[in-house]
Amino acid sequence: xxxxNLICLLLPLSVSAQDSERILKHCAxxxxxxxxxxxxxxxxxxxxxxxxxxSANAQNFRQKAFNYVWSKEYEQAAVWLEKTTAVSPKEHGIxxxxxxxxxxxxxxxxxxxxxYDALTxxxxxxxxxxxxxxxxxxxxxxxxxxxxxxxxxxxxxxxLAAKHGDEWVxxxxxxxRAVSYIATQQPEKALIDLEKAGKNFKRSxxxxxxxxxxxxxxxxxxxxxTAFQDASFFFKALRAERxxxxxxxxxxxxxxxxxxxTLAHLKTLNR
Amino acid sequence: xxxxxxxxxxxxxxKSFQLDRCWRCSFHCALFILHYSLLFAQTPTRxxxxxxxxxVHTEWDLDFACALPVYIQLDADSTYHLGMIxxxxxxxxxxxxxxxxxxxxxxxxxxxxxxxxxxxxxRIGTNYPMVFHRFNDISLDSATVYHQLNGRVWxxxxxxxxxxxxxxxxxxxxxxxxxxxxxWQLTLFGKSIFLLIRGNQxxxxxxxxxxxQISNVSSKQMQAIGWNGCTVAAEPFRFVKNLxxxxxxxxxxxxxxxxxxxxxxxxxPLTRGQKRYDIVQLFAKYYQSVSQTGESGLVRVQFxxxxxxxxxxxxxxxxxxxxxxxxxxxxxxxxxxxxxREHIATDQSIRQVDTASDLFRDVSISLAFRLKDGRIxxxxx
Numbered sequence: 001x002x003x004x005n006l007i008c009l010l011l012p013l014s015v016s017a018q019d020s021e022r023i024l025k026h027c028a029x030x031x032x033x034x035x036x037x038x039x040x041x042x043x044x045x046x047x048x049x050x051x052x053x054x055s056a057n058a059q060n061f062r063q064k065a066f067n068y069v070w071s072k073e074y075e076q077a078a079v080w081l082e083k084t085t086a087v088s089p090k091e092h093g094i095x096x097x098x099x100x101x102x103x104x105x106x107x108x109x110x111x112x113x114x115x116y117d118a119l120t121x122x123x124x125x126x127x128x129x130x131x132x133x134x135x136x137x138x139x140x141x142x143x144x145x146x147x148x149x150x151x152x153x154x155x156x157x158x159x160l161a162a163k164h165g166d167e168w169v170x171x172x173x174x175x176x177r178a179v180s181y182i183a184t185q186q187p188e189k190a191l192i193d194l195e196k197a198g199k200n201f202k203r204s205x206x207x208x209x210x211x212x213x214x215x216x217x218x219x220x221x222x223x224x225x226t227a228f229q230d231a232s233f234f235f236k237a238l239r240a241e242r243x244x245x246x247x248x249x250x251x252x253x254x255x256x257x258x259x260x261x262t263l264a265h266l267k268t269l270n271r
Numbered sequence: 272x273x274x275x276x277x278x279x280x281x282x283x284x285x286k287s288f289q290l291d292r293c294w295r296c297s298f299h300c301a302l303f304i305l306h307y308s309l310l311f312a313q314t315p316t317r318x319x320x321x322x323x324x325x326x327v328h329t330e331w332d333l334d335f336a337c338a339l340p341v342y343i344q345l346d347a348d349s350t351y352h353l354g355m356i357x358x359x360x361x362x363x364x365x366x367x368x369x370x371x372x373x374x375x376x377x378x379x380x381x382x383x384x385x386x387x388x389x390x391x392x393x394r395i396g397t398n399y400p401m402v403f404h405r406f407n408d409i410s411l412d413s414a415t416v417y418h419q420l421n422g423r424v425w426x427x428x429x430x431x432x433x434x435x436x437x438x439x440x441x442x443x444x445x446x447x448x449x450x451x452x453x454x455w456q457l458t459l460f461g462k463s464i465f466l467l468i469r470g471n472q473x474x475x476x477x478x479x480x481x482x483x484q485i486s487n488v489s490s491k492q493m494q495a496i497g498w499n500g501c502t503v504a505a506e507p508f509r510f511v512k513n514l515x516x517x518x519x520x521x522x523x524x525x526x527x528x529x530x531x532x533x534x535x536x537x538x539x540p541l542t543r544g545q546k547r548y549d550i551v552q553l554f555a556k557y558y559q560s561v562s563q564t565g566e567s568g569l570v571r572v573q574f575x576x577x578x579x580x581x582x583x584x585x586x587x588x589x590x591x592x593x594x595x596x597x598x599x600x601x602x603x604x605x606x607x608x609x610x611x612r613e614h615i616a617t618d619q620s621i622r623q624v625d626t627a628s629d630l631f632r633d634v635s636i637s638l639a640f641r642l643k644d645g646r647i648x649x650x651x652x
Contacts, residue, residue: 019476020359027341027401028353028363028377030329034396036382071535072571072637072651078594104641104649105592245544250652255548 058088092116093127153177171200187217205234315388324403337531410462425508439520450523525583534635561645
């Protein structure tokens with residue numbers, strides 16, 4: 001009997017054979033991944049990004065901060081974000097964006113955007129793909145100061161549109177300003193912006209959703225319902241094109257469930 | 272990313288085994304010495320590399336490594352084998368060579384100094400180094416080894432190892448008393464016997480926990496060669512007692528199913544994309560604002576739900592508006608925790624490997640709330 005037990009213990013378990021093949025393949029892949037001193041592929045690693053042997057430059061500091069943000073170690077992340085801007089004032093823009101998008105810390109974001117904009121007076125500096133005025137507009141909007149947000153969005157949008165035309169304006173910028181117009185009960189202005197946004201991206205669920213909201217404010221319920229239906233359609237129709245958990249614009253999130261709930265509510269009103 | 276990472280990494284960790292006397296103080300030092308030594312490392316010679324190399328672990332980070340249940344065999348005739356120590360998968364066969372300072376294994380050409388050898392420890396790579404030790408075949412009688420180990424408790428200075436007759440095994444840290452439950456198995460490798468600890472408290476899957484080569488065994492003592500949390504050593508274990516039929520194999524507390532579990536890799540993205548809507552709605556519905564001036568800043572709630580739906584490793588931290596650690600009113604933190612426990616941890620879908628399967632995995636949840644005077648103003652992404 002003991003012999004039988006022994007055989008059972010010594011034999012690889014057939015149930016795990018598939019797992020073992022997978023493990024062996026992964027080990028072979030890891031051997032290949034270690035063929036050179038290439039970049040590490042996991043964020044949050046302590047080995048590379050938290051080592052004190054790194055040189056003190058803005059890029060390394062920013063990477064450290066990013067990795068602390070990734071692991072939600074906010075205390076350390078804030079320390080390294082501030083160090084980044086101390087080493088290089090040009091980093092105020094991206095640090096401001098971190099505080100806005102990741103920390104939702106609007107006062108700090110505004111401080112950094114202002115410091116960034118002050119580096120080159122009379123010029124609307126760019127943060128990533130957006131002018132700093134637009135980023136400031138998003139920050140004011142998040143703080144509930146819609147008037148100031150409209151002012152900042154307009155600084156980002158109007159000169160560009162006047163110089164090159166509306167088609168050169170990022171449609172998300174029009175949407176952002178429209179959201180502020182809706183919040184301040186100015187649906188007509190919102191609709192003008194959303195019209196322009198829709199021309200720049202014709203299949204946008206985001207644009208149609210906010211059109212629906214603006215039209216509702218004007219009591220144009222039938223048109224609003226069509227807009228929400230279009231939003232729902234675009235959302236579902238474009239699902240196949242999307243990878244992962246898609247958002248058209250992280251600063252103006254729209255949720256499929258939210259659209260469908262609004263539509264269901266409108267149907268109830270019409271009964 | 273974290274999900275893909277965790278899938279990619281189902282190799283194996285020695286978490287409780289790591290907790291010996293050397294571990295806390297010396298692991299970082301040992302790694303530092305190893306890294307420092309790499310500055311002077313030379314590519315080993317062909318003669319030095321010929322032989323069989325048994326996996327120790329993969330070093331994923333400064334404080335995180337997972338057991339490596341494979342071996343590399345480099346023959347003098349340039350034949351290369353990569354296989355599982357327990358022979359549970361078809362081994363891969365190819366060739367190997369040294370060209371100047373570069374080593375080639377199969378089709379992989381390693382840049383100079385990426386394969387180093389020190390004290391019979393072979394390190395491959397620097398990003399996520401894979402560590403192997405030289406295998407010396409020690410002929411033992413498998414029936415004798417099984418007879419001596421089965422149904423007994425063994426103890427080293429750092430670890431208590433209980434090998435149950437039904438195939439279950441527990442590893443208990445002698446200092447912290449933290450105990451994890453697994454399964455054990457003996458396997459033949461060459462003429463040697465390896466003791467494999469794998470699986471979790473529920474089943475034999477979920478990877479390997481530890482691998483030791485038994486170098487000798489008697490009724491009073493056994494010696495096992497493997498990673499002891501500090502280095503590869505022949506660790507002596509003394510016989511403690513026979514297990515009685517009434518002894519059960521249970522973990523001392525919460526245990527993840529995966530033996531190579533790391534929270535940051537297993538994080539479920541509740542606050543991103545479309546899922547964000549649900550989480551915002553959930554807290555809007557259940558959180559009752561605690562109106563109190565000064566209760567402002569961030570509260571971070573982290574916990575793990577294992578593949579069986581058990582919740583553990585709960586961690587709750589507060590930060591003030593300048594990101595300095597602080598404590599929040601317990602009415603705030605306990606509410607947040609209760610909502611997480613009752614409405615998030617119980618959601619089976621977050622543990623599901625994919626919607627079409629009944630396979631479940633361990634997941635880590637991390638939520639951060641921005642509060643203003645006791646009111647949730649934002650849930651951070």
